[in-house]
Amino acid sequence: MKRLACLGIAVFLGLFAFGQDIPKIGLILATGGLGDRSFNDQSYWGAERAAQELAARYEVSTKDVFSYVEPRSIADYEAFQREFARAGEYTIIVCIGFDQAPILEEVAPDYPDQKFVVIDAVAAADNVASIVFNDWEEAFLCGVVAGMLTNTGKVGVEGGMDIPLIRRFVQGYTQGAMWANPKITEDDVLVRYVGAWNNPTLGKELALEMYQAGADIIYGAAGKSHLGVFAAAEENPAWWALGTDVDQAWSAPEHADVIVASGLKRVDLAVYTEIMKAVEGTWSAGVISYGMVSDIGIGTGIAFGPWTINDYITASYSEAALPNSLVHEILTKLVEAVDGIMSGSIVIEHE
Amino acid sequence: MRWTKELIPIAGAIVLALGIGAIVTALTGYSVPAVFKQLVIGAFGDWYQLAQTLTQATPILFTSLSFLIAFRAGLFNIGAEGQLYLGAFFSAWAGFSLRLPPVLHTVVCLLFGAVAGAIWGFIPGWLRAKRGANEFVTTMMLSYVAIYLTSWLVAPGGPYHGTQWANQTVRIATSAQFPRFIRGAQLSWGIVVGVLIAFIVWYLLFRTPRGYELRAVGQNPLAAEYGGINVARNLILALVLAGALAGLGGAAETLGTHRRFIENFSPGYGWDGIAGGLIARAHPLGAILAAVLMGALRAGGQAVDRAGVAPADLASVIQGLVIFFVVAPELIRYLRRLRRGKLGDTEP
Structure with a gap:
């Protein structure tokens, strides 16, 4: 009887979780932070564009599908990367800036089911897509x-x-x-x-x-x-x-x-594309280059x-x-x- | 009895500060329950979050001890930030340059951190004792020297710029690292060392003649001198100890939390130490509680930020309010006593 009840609860929770399966984006900006009218802001716009589309698709507010943080120092990266990954609710975690790569290489293997993206550097881990630009x-x-x-x-x-x-x-x-x-x-x-x-x-x-x-x-x-x-x-x-x-x-x-x-x-394009690939299930780890003479052929x-x-x-x-x-x-x-x-x-x- | 007498006003001040924090949150258009829920979850929600709180508390405990030991001798060490940086860098240097067996390596790294901080405390201590230079100014100014010096050491072109692109040193040897408690959490043995040192500082201050001399100098330097205490020597000693404690805090960050020296790693732990020392009413064991409180606010703030319920700035406002309400009365009391020309001793 007890076992049956447990099973019932598990199924109920499973259904509940499935019903709530709205993708979520986590964004960790570089130490320059928002307001640079350049690299960081553009990364944010890319994630925001994806968030708005997802919010419209699932009829929720942008805030429900998108969280971001502005680390003050390189020393904050590890805590934030773990904080997002541990939450377990993010479809993809986007890390902006080359200086996130070294610590991401250490953090990512601890969360093998979590998808990560790093911009401007290569982080060698099985669950990280590294985006580089020419x-x-x-x-x-x-x-x-x-x-x-x-x-x-x-x-x-x-x-x-x-x-x-x-x-x-x-x-x-x-x-x-x-x-x-x-x-x-x-x-x-x-x-x-x-x-x-x-x-x-x-x-x-x-x-x-x-x-x-x-x-x-x-x-x-x-x-x-x-x-x-x-x-x-x-x-x-x-x-x-x-x-x-x-x-x-x-x-x-x-x-x-x-x-x-x-x-x-086009950091915004890369961020947007990686997020949407993760949502559609076509995301894969590895290195992708953007630019005129690159994998993508555009982006610079x-x-x-x-x-x-x-x-x-x-x-x-x-x-x-x-x-x-x-x-x-x-x-x-x-x-x-x-x-x-x-x-x-x-x-x-x-x- | 004494404990409750000290704790009740502090608890009251925290409640008052959180109340005003709630009003500010509501006025700026964010959800009060959501923000406070995240603050609490982020600080104490589960083992990991508790570990985050203690991780943040570790350096604050050391800098609080640093502040209060100088404070007991009647000095304001507001240079803990710089001493922390030097301690962090030099323990990292010992961590990646020396080859030693495990436990010994860690101890040597801690010593490097303590000595580096102590030297940075000795300079203002000597200037104060022998030349009368105000330590308020010298410790703060030397702080900037230390922070920029360490930044340069790991910047591109500097001698210890790691192989990677970020402005940090290479990783320290495994033999030097503090073991971590939980896989994936940054919490390390640093907190245990910190608590141990808090007890040592307590013993030193209240159970040894040396500590008695330090406190006597703090309460009334003229009377102390009349009583045959070498004031100059005690002033120097107080700042050397203060520097060593902050340096140890930096070493704990390097050996446990980051496992390397990172430019600008401290979000102001040195300054938090001033608030921590004052919240603790300059008591070494009280500093443990004060550091956990400040660590909880920082860890909770990060969770508020990550969950997106409010910007990180709002969490900082709440942190600031708590510090302000808890510390302000003590500071006013201190200044009043200072004007009356005597500092009351509050310990047992």
Whole structure:
């Protein structure tokens, strides 16, 4: 009798759990946090888009299918990864940022049934999908714009940290500028590293240093820190800036007058796709690359000018006052660069 | 009897703080029951959550002890944060550089952490005793030096940047690690060591002549000097001990919680120690309870954040309110006593 009752309860609970089987998304952002109008915000939008679709499908509110946290330090990652995984209610846990990978490699095997995604790095575990981007491609295109636009013959780039991921941006940018403008040598590309993803004040100081050293256009690849590049560019009408990962003239509209173009890295697309694959049951672990020459074939590009030309060169909300002829000239060069990268006639060296 | 007399106002202050926290939660448009339910579940919900609370409590226990031992000698050590960082880094260094048998390795790492913290306490102690430099300023300023120094050590280009991309050292050897209690939880033997040290500090302060001298200097330095106590030496000793305790806290974080040194690993444990020491009424055993309270608020805050019932900031507000209500009366009492020129001794 007792056994029967237990069975009955188990079946009831099983049915109950089945009836409640609404997918749920967990998102652990990088230490830069929301409000960077770039990498983190874009990751959030990707997850939010998936959450809204799921909320509509199951007729619940977005909050019921989506939770996110903003860790303050790398040291918080482990606790949050475990907190989400242990809850056991998340269809997929999305970890943003390369620096989550080392600890995820240790945490993921403890929860073999939990699906994880990590962006920008490879975590070797059987239940982790690692998404990497050809960052050098977006950086190369930004370099092309910088090389064509500069009057001083000097261009700058501000990275978040002196690490392989960011050096790839610098390498791509440098080659792009030299390819578009033969007068530019490697010495004409000024490079500064902020050392943090969330320090716009220092980001501005370092940008001013480069502008005053003669660079008239600076590319920011430093998370929230390079919002300081835009602020610095506002101080002189001859100074321009380039954004990263998302059209920052749109995401940081108060600086649309100085942001000429932005490199694109469709983190939102990758996050959205991984979530939906997990929900539909087509998700698998492993490494997936995004970019022009990659597994997916799209995912990097540039936002420049008033028109969308193709998958890689899209319209920007930039309000920078450039003569039409120059915009046409740059767009032509960008098309040439994209064709070159796709056909393999342009090979971007990177670590 | 004394215990209840101390505990009732603290409990009252916590209830009051939670009440105001509830009002703030409601006014900002979040569900009060949902937030408080998550706070409690996150702190005490099951074994794992309890382990999270104790994990967070471990460094706070050490920094609380650090604060209160200096406080007993009439000093404000507000540099525990920096001492914690140095202790964490140097114990990590000993953890990945030295090759020693298991238990011995852990002990050596703890010593490295304690000595690093102690040196960082000695400098302001010496400056205070010999030059009259206000330790309030020197401990805080040296704190920044320590935090940025350790950041540099593990930053790209720094000498101890690990093989991976993140700003952290490589992992310490298994022989140096504190064993963990539950698979998957970060809780380690650090908490046991912490409690043990709390008892040692209690014994030192209240059962040894050395502790008597420290407290005498704290209550009235002139009278102590008249009584033949070397005030300068005791001031230095108090800050050296304070630094060593905070350094041990950093070592416990490295050896148990993270198993490596990570840049910016502390969300302000050094500052929590000030609140913890004051909540404990500067009593070493009270510090155990105070640290668990603060750890519970932090662990609960993380659960609130993860469950998405309210932003993490709201959990921080509730934490802040609790600290404020519990600590403020004690601080006011302390300042009043300070103005009257004497510090009453509250211990048995």
